Amino acid sequence: MFTAVTIAVLVAMALALFRAYAGPTLYDRILAVNVFGTKTVLLIAIVGFLMGRPEFLDIAMVYALMNFITVIGILRFFEYSSPGKSANSETVKD
Amino acid sequence: MESFVHVVIILMLVTTAIAIVRVKDLFAVTMLAGIYGLLSASFFVLMDAHDVAFTEAAVGAGISTLLVLTTLSMTGRFEKASVKPQADYRPVLALVLVTVTGALLIYGTQDMPGFGTADAPVQTHVVPRYLNDSATEIGIPNVVASILASYRGYDTFGEVVVIFTAGIGVLAMVMSNATKMPVVQTALMSDHVVLRIVSKMLIPLIMLFALYVQFHGEYGPGGGFQAGVIFASAFILYAMLFGLTAARNVVNHTLVQLLSALGVLLYGSVGVVAMINGGNFLDYNFLSDDPVAGQMLGILLVELGVGITVASVMIIIFFTFTARSQKEGEAD
Amino acid sequence: MIVHLSVLQVIIPLIAAPICLLLRKSELAWAFATLVAFMTLAVSVALLSQVMQSGPVSYELGGWEAPWGIEYRVDMLNAPLLVLISAISALALLASRTSIENEIPENRHTFFYIAWLLCMAGLLGITATGDAFNVFVFLEISSLATYTLIALGKDRRALWASFQYLVAGTIGATFILIGIGLMYVMTGTLNMADLAQRLPDVENTKTVFTAFAFLIVGVCMKLALFPLHLWLPNAYTFAPSIVTTFLAATATKVAVYVMIRFIFDVFGFEFSFTHFPLQEVLLTLGIAGIFVASVVAIYQDNLKRMLAYSSVAQVGYIMLGISFASQTGIMATLLHMLNHGLMKGALFLALAAVVYRMGIAQLSQMHGIASRMPLTMAAFLIGGLSLIGVPLTVGFISKWYLVSAALENGWWPVAAAILLGSLLSVVYIWRVIEVAYFKPVSESTPDVKEAPAALLIPMWILVLANLYFGIETSLTVGVSQMAAADLFGGLR
């Protein structure tokens, strides 16, 4: 059963990865990174059970934390730099 | 099942890496690099390397992404699209070089002991002592922590010094010449009310978590380095939401610098005290009458030293970068 | 305390660095750093004499015995190098306060001294350790500190040079890391002595072959062997002059030491020269390096860059010595490492004095400078003669042994190449002498005074060392001979 969930999470990760690669806007990428991070938290939690040593869930905590901080960081720097130089125009990616 | 996850993660790593090569938008590259960090951390969990996964998640996916982003906010977001014709030889040259190196490595893997075999030299020489005797010699269950802080404690001392060196380097290069901070800055994310409230709730939790990681390192994954990064991330979060000036009011710049030095000194002085008590450098057995108690004490102290230095250097690096980017923003 | 000498050597500067940060004031930091450097020098001299009297010293860090813990191991091979590093560092630090006055902004001086101490500690640590992974850690300490020191240079090109070095150096270090990993996977140990014991069992495997290749390439990146030298000229040219003095005299030597240690001690002579075409590779690259770099040096106007290329050429000589694969050859290499440290130290210090007074080191601005700065240029002259290999200087001694090692192997063309390389160095040194001594003072020559005593004293100490060890050779030659014998004594 853990297997099924693991596969589901992995599939979700792969899809998010594609979204992060494809964009097209910056916010899509940020969203994808965020989703990817949450899924990683889940993956770590499940893999802990799968491998029979679920007591190391602290790592999942760190993932969740870092995920949040990264998203805030991206937003923060993007908002800050957007009125500035080259960061304002998104060329639609080919 | 484990092998399946293993293969999938590895394939995702490759995909991410290839995507990084292809994408020109450096913000996207940074985010993909963050994903790469998360993926490799998941891989480390799968390989039973929880401590490493912990660190990689905090560093690869967290801190280094933030640092690159700060730099990008100063240098601009896009890689120059067109490569001049005369530079065209470079991809070919690089490809040749990379192929040769890779081929040599693949040649080298042929005689390596099979993946996961229990009778490989790596598992039969040196390591058994750590696994069998560390419980009696050091007295803590996390073998990684006992090797890190005691058996190979000197490497870790070097590691702390490396971090300290990086802090010094960043200060020496990027520190603004003016001692006073740039004038009042607009509170940057003032319109994100929800964000600010939630973060205010989170920051104490994060600090508590950092303390837990710091002092729980002997029993599970964690330790000074991870705790330091998490602790610093609380301050970084604060600085991002409430502005650098506010954050500087909480942690004074001079104080952080002193702390970064004190962490190294704490580590070093544990070693020197051991020397004065008649042992070798960093021989914790001499810290107390009972060797195991001495080891426990030594590990506690050096981990604390690591934590202090790492946290303060991370704060230094991040704050220095941010201050520089704001100064530059004004100059425009 | 006597048993702790080998570790004190490294931890004194290592612990002094954060203390410097606590001192904050740059004068205090300088005084303290210099004091520490001289203490380190004293320790390393004591260590050398201890090694000479009672053989190799081993020190178990943390009290854990060798393959489980980290071991410091000082023998005849690295003890003299430790003395060289701490001596050059102490002398250069003495001169540094004056020298960086004009080159580094005032508020960065404290960081400069801290980075210096860290760099020195890193180099000492690489040299003293007996653990392969510990080499990597201290390599990174010294490298990170070096990048910082170089980036502090006045010119903006210093930043670019530092970045190039950072990329090259990190690639090199990562290659070393790969090499160490592959060795580890085959043997299960990281201790050098233990590796040396366990590697022969697996020496026929492709993995060990690859490990060796990666280690050598990684180290060659660090020591700037000919085609991998591209980072070096810029780094030496644009770094603050006193930093160049220190780096040119020590940093590449430490990398050479690591190479010798791995070739002869860890992998063993047999493996290195029979399973691996090391001899051919080093011989070719060494000779190519000597000629290419010397010729390029002739065309440089900036003297720092000229000497930087000369350093690349000297690395070529050092590699030649290794490629002879004989006891005399390795002895010549060791001797040349020490001697080259002395002469490059003196030469770059003289240039530091020139830069201090003139702000630049362009040859075209130096017409008749010898009449304005006689002592400095005299030092440069003697250092240059030593570089060429004129009798009564240290350069002669090492070239002599190098040539005789070549002849011992019956390699006439190589011996001729060494002499030809020396002729090339005559050319580029002569250019300087001609301009400085025989050209009349022109109006483009800035009106400068002799360098201050703070620069002259360390400079002349090094110059006199060049002469002293060129005449009274028993110490250096004896030490190198013993070290070479040790390396070959371990032969299976």
Place this chain on the structure above:
Amino acid sequence: MEFLGLFNYWVVIVLMMIGFYIVICSNNLIKKLIGLTIFQTSVFIMYISMGKITGGTAPVLADGITLYSNPLTHVLILTAIVVGIATTALGLAIVVRIHESYGTVEEDDIHAKDKQA
């Protein structure tokens, strides 16, 4: 298992080489540094996979478990990760300064400006 082992190492080598390729080939200094990070991280992955035992578990001692993966590689890589982030931070600091004094972070632009000077 043998297939997985070779597959694992080979793919890790591919990863390393992608990182290495980015370092050499990229014109943008920040991307170079990111490539360096990928290169190093892949080496870490190689080390960690060397220490894995099939059926082993994390080296935190517990009752009833006898097979642990190699803790030494973990320690080494912990140190190496720290070294990696230190290098990245320092590299970025240099990039920031380069951007201030050259106005660009593209390698060939910097070369062009140096030639002018």
Place this chain on the structure above:
Amino acid sequence: MSIVATYLSWALLVIGGLLCISGSVGLLRFPDFFTRMHAASVTDTLATGMILAGLMLQAPTWIVLAKLIMILVFVLLTGPTAGHALAKAALHSGLKPLLPGKSGVLEADTKPSGGV
């Protein structure tokens, strides 16, 4: 562990897994940022909650349970917050959601002005 708890746990895990996939499919297939965001963040929070709850029912020790609860709390706090901040930032930057136009076809109400 009682049978009921086991079955409940499996059910939670399976539904969580399905939600995971459906959210990600939405992330991949939906036409613009805001719809993608909707798909991702709504299912994300629910899926995470369900999977973690499913795991909690199987937790062997109290400490594991406590950690899982901590993670859940953390994710529930940060996930929506990050999503909210993201949407707000996107909207402020001039990215406009696709709305049904006159023809009933989805189109941006103004041309993404400079966009992002």
